[in-house]
Amino acid sequence: MTARMTARTTVTTPTREGSAPVTASRVLVLNSGSSSVKYQLLDMADRSRLAVGLVERIGEETSRLVHERLVGADGAAGAGGDKRERLGPIADHEAALGAVAQELAADGMGLDSPELAAVGHRVVHGGTRFTQPTVVDDEVLAEIRSLVPLAPLHNPANVTGIEVARRLRADVPQVAVFDTAFHSTMPEYVARYAIDAATADKYSIRRYGFHGTSHAYVSRATAALLGKPVEDVNVIVLHLGNGASASAVRGGVCVETSMGLTPLEGLVMGTRSGDLDPAVVFHLARVGGLSVDEIDSLLNKKSGLLGMCGDNDMREVLRRAGEGDEAAATAFASYVHRLKKYIGAYSAVLGRVDAVTFTAGVGENAHQVREAAVDGLAELGLALDLEANAVRSPEPRLVSAEYARVAVAVVPTDEELEIATQAYALVTQ
Numbered sequence: 539m540t541a542r543m544t545a546r547t548t549v550t551t552p553t554r555e556g557s558a559p560v561t562a563s564r565v566l567v568l569n570s571g572s573s574s575v576k577y578q579l580l581d582m583a584d585r586s587r588l589a590v591g592l593v594e595r596i597g598e599e600t601s602r603l604v605h606e607r608l609v610g611a612d613g614a615a616g617a618g619g620d621k622r623e624r625l626g627p628i629a630d631h632e633a634a635l636g637a638v639a640q641e642l643a644a645d646g647m648g649l650d651s652p653e654l655a656a657v658g659h660r661v662v663h664g665g666t667r668f669t670q671p672t673v674v675d676d677e678v679l680a681e682i683r684s685l686v687p688l689a690p691l692h693n694p695a696n697v698t699g700i701e702v703a704r705r706l707r708a709d710v711p712q713v714a715v716f717d718t719a720f721h722s723t724m725p726e727y728v729a730r731y732a733i734d735a736a737t738a739d740k741y742s743i744r745r746y747g748f749h750g751t752s753h754a755y756v757s758r759a760t761a762a763l764l765g766k767p768v769e770d771v772n773v774i775v776l777h778l779g780n781g782a783s784a785s786a787v788r789g790g791v792c793v794e795t796s797m798g799l800t801p802l803e804g805l806v807m808g809t810r811s812g813d814l815d816p817a818v819v820f821h822l823a824r825v826g827g828l829s830v831d832e833i834d835s836l837l838n839k840k841s842g843l844l845g846m847c848g849d850n851d852m853r854e855v856l857r858r859a860g861e862g863d864e865a866a867a868t869a870f871a872s873y874v875h876r877l878k879k880y881i882g883a884y885s886a887v888l889g890r891v892d893a894v895t896f897t898a899g900v901g902e903n904a905h906q907v908r909e910a911a912v913d914g915l916a917e918l919g920l921a922l923d924l925e926a927n928a929v930r931s932p933e934p935r936l937v938s939a940e941y942a943r944v945a946v947a948v949v950p951t952d953e954e955l956e957i958a959t960q961a962y963a964l965v966t967q
C-alpha cells in the first residue's frame with residue numbers, strides 16, 4: 539500500500555447539516571472514449587445498477603445522450619426503468635459529464651451526493667507501471683499521460699475523463715482501473731517478444747494485453763459457475779466482441795493473452811487483422827508505397843471480418859454465409875480457425891484446462907461461432923451439448939456435453955461491475 543492509495547479511505551460522509559453520517563456506497567463508472575462517454579452508477583451495498591447511459595458524437599452538432607434510470611434490486615432494465623434521450627451539440631467531455639450530472643441529479647442521484655464513494659475510470663494502458671487499480675493524484679495522472687505513445691487512441695480520452703470528473707468532485711477519489719493490469723502476471727518470457735532486448739526495453743515493446751477487466755471478471759465467474767475456488771480452476775477465456783482476445787488463466791492468474799503491445803495482435807476481429815507476418819508491413823510499405831499511418835489504419839480499421847468480406851458485424855457475416863456468400867463464409871472460417879489455434883495453444887500452455895469460456899457480443903450470442911470453434915476438439919476434452927449451446931440466455935451457463943472432460947461456458951461479461959468492485963474495494967480497504 540502506498541501513501542497515495544490510502545489517501546482516501548473514508549466512506550462515511552457527514553451530511554451538510556452535520557446530522558448522521560451517510561454511508562457512501564455508490565460508484566460512478568466512466569469509460570471515456572475520444573468522442574463518447576459511457577457511464578454507469580452502481581450501488582455497491584447490493585451491487586445494483588442505478589443508472590446507465592452513453593454520450594456519443596461529442597464535439598459534433600449531432601451529439602446524443604441516452605440516459606436510463608434503472609429500478610429494481612438486480613438493476614434489471616425495464617423494471618420500472620426510465621429512459622431519456624437528449625439530442626443536440628455537446629462541445630466537449632466537460633459538457634458531456636455536465637449533462638450526465640444533470641441527468642443523474644434529475645433522478646435524485648446527483649454527483650454532489652454524499653453517497654458517492656468513488657469514480658472508477660476505465661484506463662486502457664497502464665504500461666508496466668500500473669498493475670493494480672490506483673487512486674489518481676497529479677503524479678498518477680502524469681504517468682497515465684506518459685503512456686499515451688503506447689495507446690494514442692485511448693489514453694488521452696481516459697485522461698480527459700479523469701480530469702473532468704476530478705473537477706466535478708474533487709473530494710471523491712478517482713480510481714483508475716487498467717485494461718492491461720490483469721495481464722501483468724504473465725511470465726517475463728511470455729511478455730517478451732523475441733527481438734533485440736535493448737531495443738525492446740528502449741521502446742517499451744512487450745506483450746501487455748487488453749480487455750483485462752473482462753478476463754478477470756469472466757475467469758472468476760467461470761470458477762463460480764463450476765462451484766470451485768478460483769485457485770483450483772484453469773480457464774481459457776475467449777472475449778469475442780468487436781475487438782477480441784483470448785487469455786489463459788491458471789488459478790485466477792493470467793499466464794498468457796493474445797493481444798500484445800497493442801490490441802492489434804491475436805484473434806481475427808471485427809476490423810483488426812490479428813496475427814500476421816510482420817513482413818506484411820514492410821511489403822506494403824516497400825511494394826505498395828503505403829505510409830505507416832495508412833498501414834496502421836488498414837490493419838486496425840479495414841481488416842478482420844470487415845476487410846475479408848465487407849461486414850464487421852458477426853450477425854451479418856453469419857446471415858450472408860448462410861445464404862452461400864463465399865467471402866462471408868471464408869471470413870467466418872478464418873475467424874473460427876484462429877480461435878481453434880488459440881484454444882489448442884492455450885491448452886498446451888495451461889497443461890490442464892477446466893473450462894473454455896465464451897464472452898462479449900459474439901461469444902455470448904453467436905452459438906454458431908461456439909459450435910464451430912469447439913467442433914473437432916474432442917481430443918482436447920471439448921464437446922458441446924448442441925441443444926444447450928443453441929439456447930439464448932443472459933445468464934452464465936454451461937453448454938458442454940455432460941461427458942466432456944473440459945467445461946464449455948458462456949459468461950456475460952460485466953466490465954463496469956468489475957471496475958466498480960475494484961474501485962470500491964480500494965477506497966474502502
Ligand code: ADP
Nearest residue numbers: 778779780781850851852853898899900903904
Ligand atoms: P465491443 O464492446 O467490443 O464494441 P461487444 O462485446 O458489444 O463489442 O460485441 C459487439 C459485436 O457482437 C457486434 O459487432 C456483433 O458482431 C456481435 N453480436 C452481437 N449480437 C450478436 C448476435 N446475436 N449474433 C452474433 N453476433 C452478435
